Amino acid sequence: MGRPMLALLLSLTPVAPTQDELRLPDLTDLSRWQEHLALSPEDRRFDSLDWSTTFVDGLRRAEAEDQPLLLWAMNGHPLGCT
Amino acid sequence: MLELAAKFTCAADEVWRLQRGSDEDCVLFQRWVNGGERITDRGSRQGLWVFAAGGRLLGAGNTRSIDAVVALLEDALDAYAELDETQRRIPAGIELDAAHRWEHGYPEGGLALLRLSRDLAREGLAAPPSSRWNRDTFWCSADEVSAMLPEDLGLGATFELPLIATRLARFCLVDDVRGQTLPYAPAEIGEARLVATVTHRNADGVHFALRGHTRATAGELWQLGENLWTPKRGSPHTMECEIIGMAVFNGERFTAFDLVAVGKRTGRTQFNGRAKDPGPSLIGFRLELAPPNLHLAPAFAALYEVAWIPRPELATWRLSPAECGLEEK
Known part of the structure; x- marks a missing residue:
């Protein structure tokens, strides 16, 4: 690889800012930040299902509703922190 | 997908406790996903599981493929339709309430x-x-x-x-x-x-x-x-x-x-x-x-280490109760 090509590639490679270069943004407007960070309707589509939060609660409901139980089991509670 | 999922009773839970714990609900989960036996290996059981309340495993998968999940759910619905009344009921005589959950x-x-x-x-x-x-x-x-x-x-x-x-x-x-x-x-x-x-x-x-x-x-x-x-x-x-x-x-x-x-x-x-x-x-x-x-x-x-959050009998689920010597192997 010639030097010009190497220089070009290096110039195109994203470089993470250093700790000092990366500045925290202004944090005065609470409501704007809340809105910015909030989940969108797209993000929350899975929330439209009526989730039981334990295997046992789901099992009891499945029996009462005469439906199969769909259990989503993960390291970290899927509805909390995964 | 949501329409299909609405034909199921949906639940989500933390898998580490279920696959390692000794509470009745953990044992039930382990037997249902492991051919009737307690889980003794260290593999993860993360993913989607479909059961009938009577214990029949109707499907399982751990994938991000929407097509694969749809196929899993459709097959599970077909299998559920074949079950009789007894197979749709929780087996009698099982104490389901967990002795310990952090939610307590x-x-x-x-x-x-x-x-x-x-x-x-x-x-x-x-x-x-x-x-x-x-x-x-x-x-x-x-x-x-x-x-x-x-x-x-x-x-x-x-x-x-x-x-x-x-x-x-x-x-x-x-x-x-x-x-x-x-x-x-x-x-x-x-x-x-x-x-x-x-x-x-x-x-x-x-x-x-x-x-x-x-x-x-x-x-x-x-x-x-x-x-x-x-x-x-x-x-x-x-x-x-x-x-x-x-x-x-x-x-x-x-x-x-x-x-x-x-x-x-x-x-x-x-x-x-x-x-x-x-x-x-x-x-x-x-x-x-x-x-x-x-x-x-x-x-x-x-790790909060506060008295108002009850702790389980076992300090950790890193080892199973049997491995800790607190339960007969």
């Missing part, structure tokens, strides 16, 4: 927050929010809350909330956006401040403005001992956050508690998906009161 420590009358974490662009509010996010919860007991509030809540009164600040810095303002992460040890907290100022009072109660700063630095040495979270190897990582917020206290409890924290993160932990993204980069957190019916325990509830 839910702080009634205290402070239970729902926390969202999200990657942020360097441009902050000027750039669209990232699609990568995660959720967790945060708890303080009613006694902890009342112990933090001074008697003088007059206009302009200012006071520190050190317990909330420290608990936030250790367990909540952590980089779990892309995967499960680790908490910070007390010695790794360089600064944890949250200052409340009374801004006004009205019929709703006392209104506070909140402002804070946290700084946490973890090195290669894991400082929280042997527990469920002990990593195979330590990885340096840092988090520094500015915090703003507001809260309303009605004399008995908080009726509003809104926080935003924006932080700078560096480094990685064992499973948090940052191996190729050591940063520094920006991360945002939003906290608000959790819905009253959401009792999910904080990911690191086991």
